[in-house]
Amino acid sequence: MDMLKVSVWRGAASGEYRSYEVPRQESQSVLDVVTYIQRSIDPTLSYRFACRVGMCGACAMTVNGVARWTCRTHVAKVAKNNTLQIAPLANLPVIKDLVTDMREFFDKWARARGQFVSGAGTTRKDDFARVAADSPERVAANAGIECIGCGVCYASCDVVSWNPDYLGPAALNRAWTLVNDVRDGARAERLAAVAGDAGCHACHTHLDCSERCPKNIAPTASIAGLKRAVMLAALKGEL
Amino acid sequence: MSAEIQVPAGAPAHAASARFETWLWIAQRASAVVLALCVLVHLVTIIYAVRHGLTGAAILGRTRGNTAALAFYALYVLAIAVHAPIGLRTLCQEWLGWRAASLNWLIGALALALFVFGLRAGWAVFLG
Structure with a gap:
């Protein structure tokens, strides 16, 4: 199976990127990737989402250096060489991992x-x-x-x-x-x-x-x- | 007016004078319009003078006693004295984080200096 190499910000203002391997799937969104990590690899990962269909505005993160709504961002559109870097939004204090203080x-x-x-x-x-x-x-x-x-x-x-x-x-x-x-x-x-x-x-x-x-x-x-x-x-x- | 809006604390103190900031903005945009024209005339004049090989003396011969040239350069200098310090003020605020009242005094002094020295130069070629 094709695997995605995903590095995810862990911590708050100080922290580090941690690497995860996530199975690549068709029509996979970045939010799907984050959800997979939390549900199947590391349940301590914190992130925010609600509607999953681009209505609520909760799931925005920095994906490969660019702020995006992750539920409507396809991995195919943003992954480079099957790698993703996911960080919290910039210009906002980080509470934990991918969750910012809004x-x-x-x-x-x-x-x-x-x-x-x-x-x-x-x-x-x-x-x-x-x-x-x-x-x-x-x-x-x-x-x-x-x-x-x-x-x-x-x-x-x-x-x-x-x-x-x-x-x-x-x-x-x-x-x-x-x-x-x-x-x-x-x-x-x-x-x-x-x-x-x-x-x-x-x-x-x-x-x-x-x-x-x-x-x-x-x-x-x-x-x-x-x-x-x-x-x-x-x-x-x-x- | 029934505007009873709950506004969270922490509104920046330096944004207190919306009117002052807005007038500075208007002054800078208006002076930019004047400058666009003045710079064009100034550059065309320079290129004309150079291409025709005019000497310094010949140029002074044309500017001496020329009230139109004096009026033009007075306007030019005024536009610069308004435009440049306001832009510099913004740079100081954004790059240096300098937002104290002292900045306004410095910028005011710079505007005055640009105006006085610029006008002095215009006056000098008028007198020739």
């Missing part, structure tokens, strides 16, 4: 005012807001709304690695979808929250986030949109 990642969504806030004076008795599907705002929001919060963009971002306070592509993309929500009631605060050295202005448009996003979202475009929106707000004296 708190900072999601706290930044909150810091970027990633929650929907209804407009002043609206009540639950109001009729549904009607948003035309082809309105520019809805189209812009649609482009970014399918984020599953996997952290691949955040782990791939150079600016995050230089400036740990940088809100990062996912949080800024989220803010951009809300800026384009015509029901939104916190535009000014959100734009102020995403401006500056830790926000959209820090983006270098390296496009790693857009290149790596498994959902084919382009956070770089969302961040550019935020730069424009923040600039217009500043020019109008609304920032």
Whole structure:
């Protein structure tokens, strides 16, 4: 049987790569490989997954140096000479093995005012807001709304690695979808929250986030949109 | 506005002035637009002067008392004095992790120096 040589990060911030031999199978995903190691070789291996079908965003890891969603990444696509190196996501503290602490990642969504806030004076008795599907705002929001919060963009971002306070592509993309929500009631605060050295202005448009996003979202475009929106707000004296 | 959002602690102190950062960003982009034009005119002028073998004296002969040239270079110098220090500030922040208020003073001083020395050079060729 064809065997895969897999080296897996074991430990936390300090640790080492440990090697495992995993039977190669057809249509095998990287998550299948990790699961095989835990269930058949070493039950102490820690990793995170839930849906296994690319919906939940839990299983992202660094595979041969590149952040990927492992459930939808075929071994055939990424293995070089039947070898794989699997590590936790970069730019996040490692709890154990392949499990990272995502708190900072999601706290930044909150810091970027990633929650929907209804407009002043609206009540639950109001009729549904009607948003035309082809309105520019809805189209812009649609482009970014399918984020599953996997952290691949955040782990791939150079600016995050230089400036740990940088809100990062996912949080800024989220803010951009809300800026384009015509029901939104916190535009000014959100734009102020995403401006500056830790926000959209820090983006270098390296496009790693857009290149790596498994959902084919382009956070770089969302961040550019935020730069424009923040600039217009500043020019109008609304920032 | 009914924005009662729970924001986790730990928001960076140096990101406090969103407005200041945004205006710096706008100033740098706006000065870049001016610079794109000025650099082009400046380069074309240099190439023209070199290809026609103009001497220093001949060039000074054309710039002396030339208010259009003085105005052009004053604008050029102003755009540089705005653009370069803001970029350098970003470099200091990202490469050196220098985000203290002292950086803004240094950058302000650099902007002033670029403006004064640049304008002095423009004035010198105006006087010839």
